Amino acid sequence: MIACQHRSAREIISDAGAGAAAGAIAATFVCPLDVIKTRLQVHGLPEVPQSGRRGSIIVTSLQNIVRTEGLKGLYRGLSPTLAALLPNWAVYFTVYGHLKSVLHSHVDSSGQLTFGANMIAAAGAGAATSIATNPLWVVKTRLQTQGMRPGVVPYKGIFSALKRIAHEEGIRGLYSGLLPSLAGVSHVAIQFPTYERIKSYLAKRDNTTPSELSPGKLAIASSLSKIVASVMTYPHEVVRSRLQEQGQVRNAEIHYAGVIDCIKKIYLREGLPGFYRGCATNLLRTTPAAVITFTSYEMIHRLLNRVLPPDEKHSETHPKPDGHVKPNKVSKAGGEDDDNNLPQSQNPSNERTLIPFGKTDRLRAGH
Template structure:
């Protein structure tokens, strides 16, 4: 018996780290991210166009959201509104899937460590830390995809009169190959530092989302983890996303400008200094309107799809 115990314990110890990593969270997150991106990508494209609009002659200017949509449509047709959709789908699917995967695994490890039930309440502080941990890991894996998505969304061919603008990238794989060839690992991780600052966005969003669900169930006198209906999930997701976006949006402008192939900056401080000097505080909030129009329904769609997938996959296990 002693030799058998000695044989089993190391194996159990090695697997212990991974027992809270559940594929259901990954699949549900990927599904939500892909669906919301397919529906709302054009608004993400428009947000990026406004975010990098710094007065350069080598890029078009727009009078508003409708003017931007019409300019892209006239130049490239309906497919132009979906420029960069492939890396956006890959990035959104991977990011949401990995985020939910690592976020829930971190929560379950923490609950177990504190001797609490799997459906216990960690509180807002620990929810923020779990979300930040998931955000850093996810960003480290997916940052190259976001660089490619930004570059493809900022190709302006056929949109500017009297200016020759070449199409630098033919697609996602071509962009990855050229960025690696000409800029190396540094090019793949442009915007990583402001992306780390942006981890606070996800932390605030998930903290508020979890607390809204918990407080709502407590108000109704139901268990903290009780499954809500789609309208309730939509409301919680929209409120938490609006709170996170309004608090942290400037980092998205800084990140987009660092990843933009049409301009060169020496780093985060250089972007902040030049944006402030040339555009003032308003420069850090360029694109926030199309961003809010996009991210709020995107977050709602992702959250509803995720919660319903999880309820479908996990409920039989809980019942058994």
């Protein structure tokens, strides 16, 4: 039996810092596609020339935005996106890592967390981040779509939007779309375990460990897991976007009373294709975003683990970020350690000395 798990400050800082940095890099890179995706979800398809192919929708949308709003229009909502993503990924990866450590006893024969345990950890982290950052996602959606509402007084920025929404619509306005966002937890509950499994498969095929996979292999794992999760859970994003956006419009022809009413009206007016508005654009946006986010996270996480000083007080066994349970290289003297994978030697004073693989120096227990 593995001892109770406690995460060190070093691990928490590493998870939070890597997650926030990776999210910011990805969000900035794909922001124009995010703006188009949100507008397609809310307002449907733009007018495309008869000779144009369906693939030209993205190009047409980009041209329309640049022509009517300038280049600035392509980056509408970037500030609240970054403001939401920094705490979003920081909280997510931190909570995800913590829940994996709590669920450390649910491991398979290879020492990796089971698919079910990974799903629980991913879902719990997703729920926590959805509740914490929902107001910022509402602002992001409103800012991205307000250029298409000429009769609406525009928001000046993040804080003015938050104040106006709170004043005009109350707490309910700030948390509009929260229910489908929580339903969207199913997305990460599918994506993260799938990502871990693909990493494990690639590592086993290459006779290495998930924590040592190359950036190219991480890109493959992250892209495949994102595509699977996106296709399976995309409809909730359409419902969420429409509920979040409608509070900006007064006397709208189509008003949704709630999640169920929104689902019914979308189905009656647009059929099943209505639930996949902007899905192709979303995949073009989220797939590279997932590759950037996960690969950046893994690389930054490894870098921070090398740069940050080790926490000597944190000496208990804990699961690694790749989902494998592995003992620390430093342990408390006299403590019980799961060090079956480390060769041991006895010194004259009967103190146990652990010799990590690949290291020539010896780390004396308790030092």
